[in-house]
Amino acid sequence: xxxxxxxxxxxxxxxxxxxxxxxxxxxxxxxxxxxxxxxxxxxxxxxxxxxxxxxxxxxxxxxxxxxxxxxxxxx
Numbered sequence: 001x002x003x004x005x006x007x008x009x010x011x012x013x014x015x016x017x018x019x020x021x022x023x024x025x026x027x028x029x030x031x032x033x034x035x036x037x038x039x040x041x042x043x044x045x046x047x048x049x050x051x052x053x054x055x056x057x058x059x060x061x062x063x064x065x066x067x068x069x070x071x072x073x074x075x
Contacts, residue, residue: 065071
């Protein structure tokens with residue numbers, strides 16, 4: 001009588017249920033990491049690069065390096 005009161009364990013479809021749960025979890029975590037990388041790393045890097053390119057004067061930089069004596073074959 002005690003054995004009839006226990007429920008049978010689920011065997012059919014257990015692997016599919018396990019996979020579905022973990023695939024959804026992995027998808028959510030990967031989207032979160034991608035969004036975190038985009039807003040924490042990529043966007044600030046892009047802004048810094050555009051600011052540098054907007055304000056960079058190559059001739060001024062060349063003259064400073066020439067005066068410092070970096071180049072050997074330049075007058």
